[in-house]
Amino acid sequence: MKKLLLLSLMMMVPMFAQAAGGPSVALDSIEVDASDHSSLQRGMKTYVNYCLGCHTAQYQRYSRAAEDLHMPEDLVVENLIFSGQKIGEQMTSAMDPKVSAKWFGAAPPDLTNEVNLRGADWIYTYLRTFYVDDSRPYGVNNVVFPSVGMPNVLAELQGIQSKSCGEVSEYDTHGNPAVDGVTGKAITHQSCDILTVEEGSGSMTPAQFDATIYDLTNFMAYMSKPYKTDSHRIGLWAILFCLMMTVLFYFLKKEFWRDIH
Ligand code: HEC
Known part of the structure; x- marks a missing residue:
């Protein structure tokens, strides 16, 4: 019993370690939806336009995204690949990490797996909580990632956000x-810690910006678990199969025991 208790305590260590990382900020919560293809398509568009320049998504192939998100390959090549890469290649057209580490103080990490690492709520909140802070090299800070090295690349959409x-x-x-x-x-x-956006300073209204970040986070959640919709579909069939077999085995058992009783 003692051993079991010790083991379960040890299994909880990573949980505490993660809880200790970063300040405790109330995150805005979203429900990602891997079956909403138009949201995922819009999210991918934002990703290639605003993120891929710095962050690779090296475990994601354009062709797999085209298939999973129900987009014709020629449209993907025309509208979503700006680097001259081929449709079968991975999304790796970011700048050299050595150069970016020098510029930003930290290399922008690969984001294929980011939602598994941080969670969708964290990313959704992070991308919406950059605020003006003149003491930082790029003039911005972030509520959930204090002293972040990333500039606020979405400022033109969201506008100028400050704390008051x-x-x-x-x-x-x-x-x-x-x-x-x-x-x-x-x-x-x-x-x-009240965040307010200067009216008219961005090209989007707050509601439009939130929706754009939702789509972007949704796309990043898809990249982290590209098999999610498949596993739901297969899981359902597996459960149906097990139920069917249970009925079959029940009658088989009855048949085997009939002569014994
Ligand atoms: C100009 C380059 C640049 C662009 C463009 C950029 N980022 Fe970043 N990003 C960075 C850098 C640098 C860091 C590392 C910051 C640090 O560790 O201080 C970072 C960090 C992050 C992190 C946190 C990583 C972690 O877990 O530590 C996330 C999430 C992120 N970026 C998402 C995005 C998304 C989504 C976009 C597109 C909207 C984007 N970034 C566009 C440079 C960039």
Whole structure:
């Protein structure tokens, strides 16, 4: 029993190690959807336009994405490959990591597996929480990744976001604004972490920007688990098969024991 307890404690160590990495910031939560092909296609478009210049996705082939996302290969070549690469190649057309490490202080990591590493909520929140910070080399900092080396490459879409102080509403466990039971007034607290985008400074509205980042994160989640829709489909058949066999074996057992009783 003691050994079992020790073993289960040891198995929890990586969990604590991960929890210790980075500050505890409330992440915005999203539900990724591997079956929403148009969202994945838009996400891939954003990825090749805004991310691939620095971040490879070296375990993802264009042709596999074309097949999984239901896009004709000639359209992919025309609209999503800017590097002159062939459709069967991996998405590796980023800058030399040695050069980028010199420029940004850290090499931009490969992002094929990033959602498995950080989680979709983390990436969705990270990409939306760059804010102006003049003390940083590129003039921006990030809420979930303090002192990040990456410039805010999506600023032209989102606009100029900055941090300020003020009152913030509190929410109950159902996500509704919390209200004081006696006074009936909304419960608020002081915070200096309020992010606001300067109106008209980006080409998108906040809702459009959130939707773009959702699609991009959805595409990155697909890259991390390209087999997800297949495994759901196969899993369903496997369960149906097991159920069928259970019925069959039940009658077989009955047949075997008939003469014995
Ligand atoms: C100009 C180059 C550049 C571009 C373009 C760029 N990034 Fe980055 N990115 C970086 C660098 C450099 C880092 C490493 C930052 C560090 O470790 O401080 C980074 C880090 C990240 C990380 C965190 C990696 C980790 O787990 O440590 C994510 C996620 C990320 N980028 C996503 C994106 C996405 C999505 C896009 C496209 C919208 C993008 N990046 C575009 C340079 C870039």
